[in-house]
Every structure is written in C-alpha cells, then in structure tokens.
Amino acid sequence: MTSQATRPIRLGFEHLSKSYPSSRRAGGNAAGHLVLKDIHLDVFEGEFLVIVGPSGCGKSTLLDLAAGLSLPTDGRIVLDGRAVTKPGPERSVVFQNYALFPWKTVFDNIAFALSAAGVPRRAQLERVRRVLALVGLEDAADRYPHQLSGGMKQRVAIARSLSLEPEVLLMDEPFGALDAQTREGLQAELRRLWRRHNMTIIFITHDIDEALSLGQRVAIMGRAPGRIVDVVQLPFQPDAAVDEIRTHPEYGELRRYIRAVLSQPDAVTRAVA
Amino acid sequence: MSASVTDGYARTPSSRSLRIRLRLGVPARVASRSAALLALVCVWELLSRTGAVNPLFLPPFSVVIADVYHGFATGYLVQHVVASLGRAVPGLFFALLVGVPLGLALEASRSLNTFIGPVVEVLRNTSALALLPVFTLMLGIGETSKIAMVFYAALWPILLGTMNGLRGVDPLWIKAGRSMGLSGGKLFVKIVIPASLPSIFTGIRLAAAAGLLVLVAAEMVGSRAGLGYVINAAQLDFDLPGMYAAILVLSVVGYVTNAALVLVETHFLRWKTS
Structure with missing residues (x-):
C-alpha cells in the first residue's frame, strides 16, 4: 500500500456528483435526480482498476464522465493535472456492444479513429497493422464487422482503442455480451496487453469474478445514489494466470466480501485488508 | 491466444x-x-x-414481340421511351434533391417536425393520381406537369426513407464518434449519413416505381408522347399488338430501372452483402 501512495496519479475523480434534471412526474425534487454522489477516487499510472457495481448504479455514467462525453454537476475529473471537459484521444473507450461501424472494414474502422485523432494517413497503415497483430487479427483487416464473431468484434474494438495509444483505456462492460469461453480468453488477453504496454485501465463490470481476475484494485459501487462504497486492493501478482488467481487462498474470502458489500452496502464491515 | x-x-x-x-x-x-x-x-x-x-x-407473344421489334426498328417506340424517360428522370432527380434534405431537416429539428409534420402526413396520403387534374390546371398539359407528377409521387418514399434511416442510426455509433473527438458536421457526414444510406436507397427504389406508375397514368390522360400515350392510343385504334408491345416495353423499362438502382445500391452498400 505504501508504494501505491508514491505512484503518480493519472486520472482523478475529485468529489464528483452528477444529477439529471428531473421531470416532476418522476417525483424528483428541485435539485434533480442524483445519479452519482461525491465520487472521489484516484487512478494511478499503469494501474488496472476495476469498478464493480449493480446495474443502475451509475457506473456507465461515471465512465462517460471520464471519457468527457458528459460533464459532472459537481466536482471534476483531472487527467495528468488538467481538468477533463471534452473527449480526447488520450482517453479511449471500449463499449459493451463494440460500436464498430458496419459500413467500414476492420481496417477502416481503426483508420477512422486514427483520422479523427489527427494521425496522418501515411502513419495509419503501419499503426493499424501493428494493433491488429497485437490482437491476433492480421488476416481480418478487409472483413466487415458482420463477418466477425462477437469475440473478434470486441478484439477489433480493443485494437481500435489501442491504436490511439491512449493514456487511459476506459472499458464499459466490454465482455458482457460474450459467451463464457470467449470472455475468459479475452480477459487473459487483456491482462497480457496491459502488462506488456503498461497501460492505465479503468474497467467496468457487474461480474465479481471478472473484477477479481482482471484488476489490481476493485472499487465497489452502491446504488441510489451511485457512490463508491469501498476500494479493495487485490493480493494477486500482476503476471498471475486466471487459474492461479481463482485458486488463491484469499480469492473466496474476497469474493464473499464483495458480494456482501454489493448486496448490503451499509451493513458490512471490512473483513480483509 | x-x-x-x-x-x-x-x-x-x-x-x-x-x-x-x-x-x-x-x-x-x-x-x-x-x-x-x-x-x-x-x-x-x-x-x-x-x-x-x-x-x-x-395476341400471341410472338406477334407482340414482332411488333416490339418493328417499333424499335422504325424508331417509333424509341421516341416514346425517350419521352417517358425524359419526364421520369428529372422528376426523380428533383424528388431526390428535395426529399433527402427535407427528410434530414424534419428529423433534425423537432419544432420543424411538429410544424410541418402534419402537412407532410396529409399530402403524402393524397394520391398523386387524384391531383392529376390539379397539376394539369396549374402547370398546363406540357412536360412541366408530367415532371411535377413524377416528382410528387417520388418525393414521399424518398422523404420517408431518409427519415427512417436517420431514426435507425444506432446511438452507440454517435457515442463512439463523439468519444473519438468528432462533433457536429463531421459526426453527421461520417456517421449519420452512411448509417442512413440503406434506408435512403430503399426509398429511392420505391420512388422510381411510384414515379413510373404515376407517369404512365398522366401520359394516358393528357399527352401526345410517352409509353402511357402509346398504350392508350393503340387501344383506341384497336391496335392490340401495339398496345401489348408498349406494355411489354414499359415492364422492361421498370425492370431495368430497378436493376440499375440495385446495382448502384450494392456498390455503395457492399458492407451489407459481401
């Protein structure tokens, strides 16, 4: 824990609140419907942080704020010391439903993001090739999304985000729509990519096992309003395989604890350090 | 891996x-x-x-097809096909020119939609054929009224196709585009338009069919040229092989038009079928 404190902060959520203007019919008060309440969380450089929470707790809203897709009602998000006010190529988002453009080939989907980020045409070819190789899809460059399986689509989406060489990778339940086997394969692949490229990743999920096998730290969110209930430091080695993590002596206890916090955020006392 | x-x-x-x-x-x-x-x-x-x-x-098919051959050999049918196309193509073109931007505007602005929407609804449910006398009164019996008829009939499928296409744009594509730093006009040109193209193309094909249909009727009623005129005139002269010949040519024109549009469509929408 002490080494954590000295690591530089890449992205900071500073006392963040978000409320939507409420319609009177919905029974909201004058202040609006509060979605996120006083989120305060630092994400360190090169860290893999997983945010786990029940559906409807505002975790996707939190990611949208980090991406700059919407603005907080209160507080701010700071990236490398500067406040985030709009989207930028230094923060790239991977969505649950891939968000690939069906009218573009795999190659063009990635090149499109590079163009949007202002990467010159000449440099694009090489970069697209490189990231496709990274996710093992060199041969799929000329295919259209509808010709790919779900797992391949998500790998293309990840490649597209990686091609931008972002400082922070924001992942919004990226494996939620995949079957269990494909999901495990991609989890392992993502961990490998993270180790190799020293990326900062904020990963959102509602799956406790996914949270435990991917992250270094797990932030647990509560619902109504969305808030951080606890942040757990995981004891697993960064290069541990998923199977090693699952059989780790503390795994069961951590799993039980997170599950208890998720179901009753206010009644549980911390059992693990 | x-x-x-x-x-x-x-x-x-x-x-x-x-x-x-x-x-x-x-x-x-x-x-x-x-x-x-x-x-x-x-x-x-x-x-x-x-x-x-x-x-x-x-009359037997062989007689009719011989008449078609004769009509093309003498240039008689060619002249009327050209006359019909000379009305259908500009009418369709103007419908495209007005329909797509109007559809975009109606879908983009809620206030415009509530304002003009009911008018569009009423007009589009008014049969173009019912308006034939009105067009003739207003624009005379010349080319203008025929082109206007095609325009009117073709406008609605294109307009609705465009609006439908815009409504079908997945919000996630917009979100992804925004997260890449695109906004406003670029988002529109690079994501909204390509995403709506399939529906716009469907509208264009329906519009071509509707335009031809109305054109034939208009030519039958008040014209001295065009395939509709030939069909009607031949029937009045009891030249039934000539009538069937014109009908046959009309079918082929419709078929070829649709095939050509499908060809253009598959070129632009390779990603759907390849």
Missing part, C-alpha cells in the same frame, strides 16, 4: 449462398432465373394460339 484461434469467422448465410452461386456458375444462374419467365411466355403463346383466350384481345 488459444481462445482466439477457436472462435473462427462467423458463418453468414450470404457467404454460403455465394459459394453455391460460384459452384453453379453464371449460365446456370441465368437459366434458373429466367425459367419462370420463359414458362409465362409459353403459357401466353399457347392460350392465344389454341383460342383459349380470344387472340383478338390477347
């Missing part, structure tokens, strides 16, 4: 049917597609030749 090896390319029906088509080859494909047409022609010929249907009212 073991998992990545096992999940292979998704098998799509289109790739399978492509393989079947490749195996059969082009001649087999043409044969299978024209078999039913050939049968139809044979039935027509037989009905007329055997007298099952009065040959005076339904």
Whole structure:
C-alpha cells in the first residue's frame, strides 16, 4: 500500500456528483435526480482498476464522465493535472456492444479513429497493422464487422482503442455480451496487453469474478445514489494466470466480501485488508 | 491466444449462398432465373394460339414481340421511351434533391417536425393520381406537369426513407464518434449519413416505381408522347399488338430501372452483402 501512495496519479475523480434534471412526474425534487454522489477516487499510472457495481448504479455514467462525453454537476475529473471537459484521444473507450461501424472494414474502422485523432494517413497503415497483430487479427483487416464473431468484434474494438495509444483505456462492460469461453480468453488477453504496454485501465463490470481476475484494485459501487462504497486492493501478482488467481487462498474470502458489500452496502464491515 | 484461434469467422448465410452461386456458375444462374419467365411466355403463346383466350384481345407473344421489334426498328417506340424517360428522370432527380434534405431537416429539428409534420402526413396520403387534374390546371398539359407528377409521387418514399434511416442510426455509433473527438458536421457526414444510406436507397427504389406508375397514368390522360400515350392510343385504334408491345416495353423499362438502382445500391452498400 505504501508504494501505491508514491505512484503518480493519472486520472482523478475529485468529489464528483452528477444529477439529471428531473421531470416532476418522476417525483424528483428541485435539485434533480442524483445519479452519482461525491465520487472521489484516484487512478494511478499503469494501474488496472476495476469498478464493480449493480446495474443502475451509475457506473456507465461515471465512465462517460471520464471519457468527457458528459460533464459532472459537481466536482471534476483531472487527467495528468488538467481538468477533463471534452473527449480526447488520450482517453479511449471500449463499449459493451463494440460500436464498430458496419459500413467500414476492420481496417477502416481503426483508420477512422486514427483520422479523427489527427494521425496522418501515411502513419495509419503501419499503426493499424501493428494493433491488429497485437490482437491476433492480421488476416481480418478487409472483413466487415458482420463477418466477425462477437469475440473478434470486441478484439477489433480493443485494437481500435489501442491504436490511439491512449493514456487511459476506459472499458464499459466490454465482455458482457460474450459467451463464457470467449470472455475468459479475452480477459487473459487483456491482462497480457496491459502488462506488456503498461497501460492505465479503468474497467467496468457487474461480474465479481471478472473484477477479481482482471484488476489490481476493485472499487465497489452502491446504488441510489451511485457512490463508491469501498476500494479493495487485490493480493494477486500482476503476471498471475486466471487459474492461479481463482485458486488463491484469499480469492473466496474476497469474493464473499464483495458480494456482501454489493448486496448490503451499509451493513458490512471490512473483513480483509 | 488459444481462445482466439477457436472462435473462427462467423458463418453468414450470404457467404454460403455465394459459394453455391460460384459452384453453379453464371449460365446456370441465368437459366434458373429466367425459367419462370420463359414458362409465362409459353403459357401466353399457347392460350392465344389454341383460342383459349380470344387472340383478338390477347395476341400471341410472338406477334407482340414482332411488333416490339418493328417499333424499335422504325424508331417509333424509341421516341416514346425517350419521352417517358425524359419526364421520369428529372422528376426523380428533383424528388431526390428535395426529399433527402427535407427528410434530414424534419428529423433534425423537432419544432420543424411538429410544424410541418402534419402537412407532410396529409399530402403524402393524397394520391398523386387524384391531383392529376390539379397539376394539369396549374402547370398546363406540357412536360412541366408530367415532371411535377413524377416528382410528387417520388418525393414521399424518398422523404420517408431518409427519415427512417436517420431514426435507425444506432446511438452507440454517435457515442463512439463523439468519444473519438468528432462533433457536429463531421459526426453527421461520417456517421449519420452512411448509417442512413440503406434506408435512403430503399426509398429511392420505391420512388422510381411510384414515379413510373404515376407517369404512365398522366401520359394516358393528357399527352401526345410517352409509353402511357402509346398504350392508350393503340387501344383506341384497336391496335392490340401495339398496345401489348408498349406494355411489354414499359415492364422492361421498370425492370431495368430497378436493376440499375440495385446495382448502384450494392456498390455503395457492399458492407451489407459481401
């Protein structure tokens, strides 16, 4: 824990609140419907942080704020010391439903993001090739999304985000729509990519096992309003395989604890350090 | 990477049917597609030749096709096909020019939609054929009223196709575009328009069919040229082979128009079928 404190902060959520203007019919008060309440969380450089929470707790809203897709009602998000006010190529988002453009080939989907980020045409070819190789899809460059399986689509989406060489990778339940086997394969692949490229990743999920096998730290969110209930430091080695993590002596206890916090955020006392 | 090896390319029906088509080859494909047409022609010929249907009212196909040949050889039918196309193409073109931007505007602005929407709803449910006398009164019996008729009939499918296309744009694509730093005009040109194209193309094909339909009726009522005029005039002269010849040519014009539009469509929408 002490080494954590000295690591530089890449992205900071500073006392963040978000409320939507409420319609009177919905029974909201004058202040609006509060979605996120006083989120305060630092994400360190090169860290893999997983945010786990029940559906409807505002975790996707939190990611949208980090991406700059919407603005907080209160507080701010700071990236490398500067406040985030709009989207930028230094923060790239991977969505649950891939968000690939069906009218573009795999190659063009990635090149499109590079163009949007202002990467010159000449440099694009090489970069697209490189990231496709990274996710093992060199041969799929000329295919259209509808010709790919779900797992391949998500790998293309990840490649597209990686091609931008972002400082922070924001992942919004990226494996939620995949079957269990494909999901495990991609989890392992993502961990490998993270180790190799020293990326900062904020990963959102509602799956406790996914949270435990991917992250270094797990932030647990509560619902109504969305808030951080606890942040757990995981004891697993960064290069541990998923199977090693699952059989780790503390795994069961951590799993039980997170599950208890998720179901009753206010009644549980911390059992693990 | 073991998992990545096992999940292979998704098998799509289109790739399978492509393989079947490749195996059969082009001649087999043409044969299978024209078999039913050939049968139809044979039935027509037989009905007329055997007298099952009065040959005076339904001349044999061979007689009609000879008349088509004669019409093209003398240039008579060519002249009327050109006259009809000279009205259909500009009408369709203007409908495209107005329909797509109007559809975009109506979908983009809620206040414009509530304001103009009801007017659009009423007009689009007013048959173009019912308005034929109105167009003739306003614009005379010349080319302008015919082109205006085609325009009117073609406008609505294009307008609705455009609006439908815009409504079908997945918000996630917009979100993804925004997260890449695109906004406003770029988002519109690079994501909204390509995403709506399939629906716009469907609208264009429906518009072409509707335009031709209305044009023939308009030509029948008040014109001295065009395939509609030929059909009507031949019937009045009791030149039934000539009438059927014009009908046949009209069918072919409609078929070719649609085929040409499909060709353009598949070129632009390769991503849907390839």
